[in-house]
Amino acid sequence: MEYFVQQLINGISLGSIYGLIAIGYTMVYGIIGMINFAHGDVFMVGSFIALMFLIILGITATAPLFVLILALILVLVIAMTLTSVWGWTIERVAYRPLRGSFRLAPLITAIGMSIVIQNFVQVEQSARVKPLPPLVRGGYSLMEKNGFVVQLSNIQIAIVLTTLVLMIGFTFLISRTSLGRAQRACEQDAKMAALLGVDVDRTISFTFIIGAALAAVAGMMFLLYYGVIHFYIGFQAGIKAFTAAVLGGIGSLPGAMLGGLLIGLIETMWSAYFSIEYKDVAAFSILAITLIFLPSGILGKPDVEKV
């Protein structure tokens, strides 16, 4: 039981990270109907930027709590800003010229951009793994039985809290602001939205910026949680986050978060109870099974094809 609770905590922390990345996939898929293959690499860029600015600030775990929190928030804002420039640029350079072209074309440029970003980071930052000493230490012991202690660490609390705050802010942005309204309108019918005076190009750029900013948050949390990153983390995390988006029902924002949590839990539980080597197989099998029996995901709308 204690072991299970511990795995539950770990799974929710990991799932929050996946969920934040999945939102980027699901929003982009919802609005322009393409798999943004480079999104996982945007996540990776976000974690690299966070790493750099954490090193520049020279902040360590021994700093006073107030300074530490301030520094982390500052780095988070910088990482979100700079990463959204990446998201915006990718859309502008590789996807926008191909909008309205046949639909494999943006998929290929997306795969190309993914390869480019990965190898650019590898060339510029070297292929070595980048360690970061833990910044957020400590935690609480929830329960103890037979010498097994259930730990809830501060970083896990921080991850879940940040995700919650961002989700609330993001839901507000989509449901209440004019930008969110334009985003939803374009998602339903881009041509009609354009006729009614919505700037579709700008709305799509906005979607990419939001997605990249959330991916940057996920990247920074990944860095703080695992303490080590390298140029290839984007691919694995990206595929899993996309699985999460599909599982939750692509195009559905709560679905992305739910899917993220489920994938995180499945992965953690599988590693804990079966074998750590095959945790990815578990996640991918879930994806295949979901799509075969529940093609529109858990919270997605069924896709009816009209002739």
Added chain:
Amino acid sequence: MTAAAPATMPGQPRRAWLPYLAAAAGLVSGLLALWAFGVDALDRAFSAGGGSLDWVDGLAPIAALLGAVAALLAPALGFALMAAAALAGVVSSIFGGLAGQAALITLAVPSGVGAVFSLVGGAEERAARENRPLGHIPSALRDSAFAAIVALALFGPLVGLRTTAGTAENLTILYRWGQVAIFVGIVFAGRLLLHLFVWRTGQAKRVAGPRAPRVTRTIPFAGYISGALLLALGIALPIFMINFYPDNGRYVVEVGILVLTYVMLGWGLNIVVGLAGLLDLGYVAFYGIGAYSYALLAAHFGFTFWLCLPLAGILAAFWGMILGFPVLRLRGDYLAIVTLAFGEIIRIVLRNWQSLTGGPNGLLNIPRPSFFGLLEFKNGGEGSFADFFGLQYSPVQRVIFLYYLILGLALVTNIVTLRIRRLPIGRAWEALREDEIACRSLGINTTNTKLTAFAIGAMFGGFAGAFFATRQGSISPESFNFVESATILAIVVLGGLGSQTGVVIASIVMIGGVELLRQLSELKVLFGEDFDPAQFRLLIFGLVMVAIMLWRPRGLVSTRRPSVFLGKGKSVSGAFVKEGHG
């Protein structure tokens, strides 16, 4: 062009005279801005607020003024920072370097950008005053400056701040502002040149949306002629290279083998994606299954290559059907992502099933092929290829044999594909690609149609895999990762979906071209001695992929003839047909 000044900075930032140069540039640009701007601009700007002018027009001079002020202030700020660094001589050298470089970046970038914006503002102001239309150069400049800012945000951290291992286990940052300046300068200059010479209208923004489809005029028999030429080239290549360039010939033939392997894989995938329209991102799984089938059968049962080749194809086809069954109902991107998942699952299983597959190390000592099972490629002795034909033994003989082997296998793939397209099943594939619902209503069994496409495509992947295993002599799971799948799909799409010649051209460009590029030691002259082209291979590969797709979204060969037609066949531009809907 003050913004170009940083571009001339060498990579080493610690040159004492650089800040002064940048400061001078900033000063000059500020003065220039003030001159271009005129004194009465401010007056106009403020009086425009309530007047007939739009607020944007009113804002432009203010922005220009701010730019000029920034350009003038930037050197001062930079000098202040430098003075601080000099005064704090006792502070560690890292901090001194940091301050000096911060000074550099504060000097160069704002002064450049400020100068551009103030020049543009000044030009607009003049145009308005003299009541003549504004040329497109100012807007081009402004757009380029904007692109430069974006480039700074993109490359500033990733290029400028290199994380390297420090003294302890902690990382430190190596600052490389010079390189950032080069990147930003390239973006600025490139964007400006594009504006001035390519986008003549002065509008960088291209209209999104479908362009009008256009039927291209085609040369009759172009396909046959180019195909025959490519075939002749393919047959002649090793003979020519080995005879005339004995030193480098072998390397070129090796590259040829690599290219032909991808041609074969591309043709195999073309059946699935190009003909049947099923987007498959996990094709490499069948390649891997073929390779492992051969390696395992040879190791455990002592089967020869010639027996294993058909077996590998059959096994891969079998797996194609197994993996095809669950995805029959899926379409388009969903199909893509599930096939990707299958590809990854197979790779993970290959990596972790230690007892069978040897885990991450893979399988070693895979038997090399014999000459059709009759003769061995070895140095002399009974039954050796060299002895039998009375030749001097040379290791290159096996390479040439492998080359012709893969050429033959690839040609078999091509011929089978071309013939099968005319059979009912091939017609059903093409019909399925165009419209699945129409297919169903016309009574085509979509299940069988899709499964045969998966199976036949996978079979050729399996053949290629067996060839790969025997050529390499050793295989490991990492040879069959997602990048390989993406590469093969990219070759098919870049070549033009459904086009057989296109696959060949795309393979030559993407695999051969990139492979040869990394051999260019001349590039070292350009980028310095420690420049290693090999590490740029995938980067260039990705860039080429994006560039070709942007240039020709329909692929290199985008005109297709329907395989079967009523009466007179017409060439159809790729823009008229939809593909990959699955």
